[in-house]
Amino acid sequence: MKSNVGGLDRIARIVVGLVLIVLAVTNVIGWWGWLGLIPLITGLVGVCPLYTMLGLKSCPLKKRL
Template identity: 85%
Template sequence: MKSNVGSVDRIIRILVGVVLIALAVTNVIGWWGWLGLIPLITGLVGFCPLYPMLGLSTCPLKKRQ
């Protein structure tokens, strides 16, 4: 797996995932808060399987030398 999630994108995904899971655990938003596992895992791993299908990447381009 080649990384396709950039630094800012990773931080946002991790924060959103943790917040959704915390809200689910405290029963504020219900079961769907557990969907926060998806952004949390993709943020931690640095790879989003949906990005290649959409032709996206938030990683900076590496310069050729």
């Protein structure tokens, strides 16, 4: 699969995912914090299935020579 998640988007997904997971582990927000696995995985892999379905990309366009 081609990457459809750009640099800043990836960083934001990883940070948000980790924060949610840490809050879930410490019982601050409850079980739904484990949903942070979704942005964490999509950030690490660089592919978002929802972006694919909607035809979106946050990756910069590559310049053609």
